Amino acid sequence: MSVKLPIYMDNHATTPCDPRVFEAMAPYFTEIFGNAASRNHEFGWKGEEAVENARKQVADLIGASAKEIVFTSGATESDNLAVKGVAEMYYERGDHIITVVTEHKAILDTCKKLEKRGFKVTYLPVGSDGLISPDDVKNAITDKTILVSVMHVNNEIGVIQPIAEIGKVCKERGIIFHTDATQGVGKLPFNVNEFNVDLVSISAHKIYGPKGAGALYVRRKNPRVQLTSQMDGGGHERGMRSGTLNVTGIVGLGKACEIAKTDLQEETERLLRLREKLRKGIMDEIPDVYINGHATHRVPGNLNISFAYVEGESLLMGINDIAVSSGSACTSASLEPSYVLKALGVGEELAHSSIRFGLGRFNTEEEVDYTIGRVNEAVNRLRELSPLWEMVQEGVDLSKVQWAGE
């Protein structure tokens, strides 16, 4: 069977809209276009009905009640609303926030902004597997701590943080617990009560829904979490997020959640099988390849590996009919290698050599086979071109070399 090129294997960045999602959304562009806040006519009622149906679909996926779902424009907004909303609402109770160095920038930059406003933020380090332990959180809590924010699944290395255990710690201490579950919800079982989470950020386009739609779960009972709104206006979403609801996007998010819930088990097994095939196909064939992050505490579709002695961007060029991403500095605007890999203690040389494969719903076994062949061929070719590979073959210890550029 021939493979259609190029292959999309960057499903952590975004996912294609599932045709079933697109189909559900279609009528809401043209026929059912009413403003969900128009209370006095049928057009509005139909919009509202669609939104409330979606709210239920999102809630069902995470074991919440529909009233606890606030629609946003995506996970970045959800993160901002959660962190700034809690900070502004509870600042009289305390000024301390705990988060993790490997969080998404939507959390880290939000926390940095709050630091400028006088809040104190603890950035917990991670182990070489990319994980924190619940004890790290416990030990960082002070009587001024008002919020703990720990991501569910890391967007680069796919590792799964022990959310339920951290939730338990926060619950015992009565501290609000937020998780950015953008990469986890819809891909792993998720239950707000089992995990003891109070705020959860969700994005539609990471789970085969449309871009520009997301949600924030806000716990209403035990405890009732209140947020200071970040977007003010017509008082939509119980005053927490004003702005005319993106009915079409919300319908898409709802449908995406419904499909994710139904297909979760089957999709997990299939992606795990493909991921392991990819991992073995590369790592059994090529020496000096290292997995970044914990080998098994990882979301099924993620494989983040470093190919020693080969620079990431040049490898991307060598496999240019496969869309993946790299932690190499050369692929980022900042010219710094991935801060996530650095936080794991991965040497900068290996950070430059990292590739993130993100398998998703629409990847096939043929695509994985093709990818294995292309990657192995490109790595071998680039190693023949690599002075580092040559030095290592000659028995040189690279760590003992005095590099001219240092």
Added chain:
Amino acid sequence: MSYSDKVLEHYNNPRNVGSLDKKAPNVGTGLVGAPECGDVMKLQIQVNPETNVIEDARFKTFGCGSAIASSSLATEWLKGRSVDEALEIKNTEIVKELNLPPVKIHCSVLAEDAIKAAVRDYQQKQSETEQTEEAAVNA
């Protein structure tokens, strides 16, 4: 990032990949960059000591496509030039030839550094050889 056709051409068909005998007295080796920075270039020249002309040039590069292309191009330009002419190669010429974007200029700088380092290594070896020969004559 999109690459110029010339960068792609050098990346797909790099010229003069390989290694020369770094112990040979008429071979100069330049090793520049650092793995932590994501770029390491090894550039070698083989010089005819009679004519001072570079007869062969080889490279190996760990780095992005632009770094590979810059060093590949450098070896092409080096062959047939005298050692003094080699030192006249400027990074800006490499930038121009490969249409490197601003963010990739450091690749061309590294290639220029590699040329200079290779020439320096060759010249140092030559002066050592001369000294040894002088010593032999004087003995």
